[in-house]
Amino acid sequence: MKRGMTPKWLAIYAVAYMVFLYAPVILLPLFAFNDATVIAFPLSGFTTKWFGVLWSTDALHSAVRNSAVVAVLTAVIATFLGACAARATSRYRFPAQKGITGFIMLPLVLPEIIVAVALIVMLMQLGMSLSLWTVVAGHVLICTPFSIAILSSAFAGLDQSLEEASFDLGESRWGTFRRVTLPLVMPGVISSLLICFTISLDEFIIAFFLTGTDATLPVYIWSQLRFPTKLPSVMALGTILLVVSIGLLVLAEWIRRRAARRQGLDATLSQGII
Secondary structure (H helix, E strand, O other): OOOOOOOHHHHHHHHHHHHHHHHHHHHHHHHHOEOOOOOOOOOOOEOOHHHHHHHOOHHHHHHHHHHHHHHHHHHHHHHHHHHHHHHHHHHOOOOOHHHHHHHHOHHHOOOHHHHHHHHHHHHHHHOOOOOHHHHHHHHHHHHHHHHHHHHHHHHHOOOHHHHHHHHHOOOOHHHHHHHHHHHHHHHHHHHHHHHHHHHHHHOOHHHHHHOOOOOOHHHHHHHHOOOHHHHHHHHHHHHHHHHHHHHHHHHHHHHHHHHHHHHHHHHHHHHHHO
């Protein structure tokens, strides 16, 4: 076999895997534009009325606002905590560093149902009532490891000589971080914000356990699944969420790749100057 050629079986496996992974997702827009309340084949016709139903549902609007508030707060808080942790692990060495880092990243491998049950038990023991703030706390817990993973590479690829040059010119640590470090890692920060926003917007299990009377969008969608006549509008809503989520992920990946190319160019220029 020539070098660089893909084995036929590997190409077949890749196509089969993609079909298995994305075939259920393709059903969302199909039934969202289907002119029938029954989710079944064959399709009866084309319509956009189910998207119009979404504009007249007040409970949906409230759920969208709640999810937007939770997602924004989660993204900001998780990115701030992730930046602090990524900065510490990439610039300093301290006792039990690997153990502490592994403990922080533990929510990545823990089942969300276990995390949700543990959080609700802890909140009940503390006497705290369930609200959107408890949902934010739970989402920050699971989003912070993702932020650390993204920002660690951004801080690791940062040329420390630029910060040292700023110190030599008399700039303070805060001024160096604000004027030098933050602009260089800003693509990673934006990627972290987008990823955390998307994860929080789509998260259901923790929101289901920790939400109070103010339901988030995934919890609202779950409540509508009990009514067969609501399924087409749920499909329409799922189509919108799918497009928004894919758009945010593509934007985050584009920013990450752009930052990687920029850091590679900066490193090449620095070596040429030296």
